[in-house]
Amino acid sequence: MFQGSMVAIVTPMQKDGSIDKNSLHDLVEWHIASKTDALVVAGTTGESATLTGAEQADIITTVVKQVNKRIPVIAGSGSLSTQHTIELTSHAKQAGADACLIVTPYYNKPPQNGLFEHYKFIAEKCLIPIILYNVPSRTQCDLLPETVARLAKISNIIGIKEATGKLERAQEIAKLCGKDFLIFSGDDATAMDLMLNGAKGTISVTANIAPRKMRDLCAAAIAGNKQLAEKINNDLMPLHKKLFLEANPIPVKWALHEMGLIPSGIRLPLISLDAKFHSEVREAMQSAGAMDQLVTANSGISS
Numbered sequence: 001m002f003q004g005s006m007v008a009i010v011t012p013m014q015k016d017g018s019i020d021k022n023s024l025h026d027l028v029e030w031h032i033a034s035k036t037d038a039l040v041v042a043g044t045t046g047e048s049a050t051l052t053g054a055e056q057a058d059i060i061t062t063v064v065k066q067v068n069k070r071i072p073v074i075a076g077s078g079s080l081s082t083q084h085t086i087e088l089t090s091h092a093k094q095a096g097a098d099a100c101l102i103v104t105p106y107y108n109k110p111p112q113n114g115l116f117e118h119y120k121f122i123a124e125k126c127l128i129p130i131i132l133y134n135v136p137s138r139t140q141c142d143l144l145p146e147t148v149a150r151l152a153k154i155s156n157i158i159g160i161k162e163a164t165g166k167l168e169r170a171q172e173i174a175k176l177c178g179k180d181f182l183i184f185s186g187d188d189a190t191a192m193d194l195m196l197n198g199a200k201g202t203i204s205v206t207a208n209i210a211p212r213k214m215r216d217l218c219a220a221a222i223a224g225n226k227q228l229a230e231k232i233n234n235d236l237m238p239l240h241k242k243l244f245l246e247a248n249p250i251p252v253k254w255a256l257h258e259m260g261l262i263p264s265g266i267r268l269p270l271i272s273l274d275a276k277f278h279s280e281v282r283e284a285m286q287s288a289g290a291m292d293q294l295v296t297a298n299s300g301i302s303s
Helices: 021-033 055-065 081-095 112-125 145-151 168-178 188-196 211-221 226-242 252-260 275-287 296-300
Strands: 003-008 036-043 075-076 099-103 130-134 157-162 182-185 199-202
Touching: 003 168, 003 211, 021 055, 036 055, 055 075, 055 081, 075 081, 081 099, 081 112, 112 145, 130 145, 145 168, 157 168, 168 182, 168 188, 182 188, 188 199, 188 211, 188 226, 211 226, 211 275, 226 275, 252 275
Parallel strands: 003 036, 003 199, 036 075, 075 099, 099 130, 130 157, 157 182, 182 199
Antiparallel strands: none
C-alpha cells in the first residue's frame, strides 16, 4: 500500500492565514489525476507546527473523506508531547487515515530510550500503521538505527521516513530491521539513490510541483531502471535543491502560487519567499517542466 511518490502536500491558505479548503480539494484531485501514489497530510510541509489541533484534525478528516480510498492517506500526527501525539493519532485513526507519520519529539531532546518509550506507548495506544519520521536537521533529535531496530519489532510500526539524506544511514537501518520494514526517503535530492538501493519510495516536497515526474521517477527507481530514473532525476534536481533555498514550505508554497494553484498565504513566523530567490525557483520549475504538468480540470483553482 505504501510506496512510490508520496506527496507531503501543502496546506493552502489565504493571505490572512485562514485555510483554503477549496484549493486543498483541487490539489488533492490534481494529485490523484497525476497518479501520485499517496498523500501525506498535515506534515511539516503542511505547516503542522502552526495548525491548531482542531485544524489539523479537520484537514485530515476532510482529505480522507474526499479521497475515499482512491489512494492511501498518511496523516501527520507527531508533536513534542506524547499525549498530544496520541490524541492526534487517535483522531487520524477514527477519521480513516491509512497510516500516521510521527516525527521525533522536537525541542525536548529525549535520549534514545525516551524515544523508544515514546513511540512504543503511542503504538500501543493507537492501533494504526505508524511510520517513524527522523529529520534531525529540524528537530535536533536523531532517531538512531539501533533504536529504529527496537521499534521495528512492534507490529504496527511499519517503516521510517529517513530525512538525513545519508545513504549509509538507510542501509544500516535496512540491515538491522530486515526486508519487511519500509524505508522512505525524506530528502528529494538523494531519494533516487535511496530507492535504487531498496527504499520503497519518497515522501516528497518536489512532488507538490511536479507530481507526474516524481511518480515516474519513483516507479523507475523502485523497478531498478537506473537509466530512466537518472534521466528524470536530472530534470528534477534543480527543484530538489531550490525548494530549500529558504525553510520548507516557503519556496514550495510560492511556486504553487506562481502556478496558479493556491493563494499566497503562509502562516507566521514563516513569510513569503524572498524576492531575490524568485528567478532561481522559476528556472527550476521550468527545468522540471512543471507548468506542462498542470491538469486542465484544475483551471478553477482559486488564486
